[in-house]
Amino acid sequence: GAVVSQHPSWVICKSGTSVKIECRSLDFQATTMFWYRQFPKQSLMLMATSNEGSKATYEQGVEKDKFLINHASLTLSTLTVTSAHPEDSSFYICSASQYSNQPQHFGDGTRLSIL
């Protein structure tokens, strides 16, 4: 149980394009979803936390207009990288938890490459 599906797993696109990444909890309802960014050879960096039906809470230094997060249902959250540029290239990972005191379950990540 507790499967989180993240799609796409890999995307390459031109600079200036907006890219949407989906994170779905397949067998549970996720009240909270998290979005992380991971640069090569570095640890995970939390970008934002989203609770279903509420606006996402962004970590300091993360541009909310650049990284749009929507958590419209208990099984789906999306991260849209708007007007992506090469410096946005990274590995993005989502996670979801069923309740606030439950551990996070992670998606397999999305490798984003902006040319």
Added chain:
Amino acid sequence: AQKVTQAQTEISVVEKEDVTLDCVYETRDTTYYLFWYKQPPSGELVFLIRRNSFDEQNEISGRYSWNFQKSTSSFNFTITASQVVDSAVYFCALSEDWATDSNYQLIWGAGTKLIIKP
């Protein structure tokens, strides 16, 4: 301040050797969880263990074992008889005050890259 330190950036051993990955944490809370995750080259995070702050018993799961010592704020991970498939980056993480934290955020260590040579 909350912090997780994995001082070993990279460890390289020959297959079948035992290897210990260190994790030291800082927290002012008395209730918290500690985690270990494995991240193979493919990128996905594989959950290995969760330990709550009230349970100091060491745990063994096959070739994996964990030593939780509150006195030294450490939660070390040992792989015995290492195998090439164990090669990955291993992350230690802390979640504080699980009883009241509304979002159960994880504080991550920097990770230790483990290389198992055949």
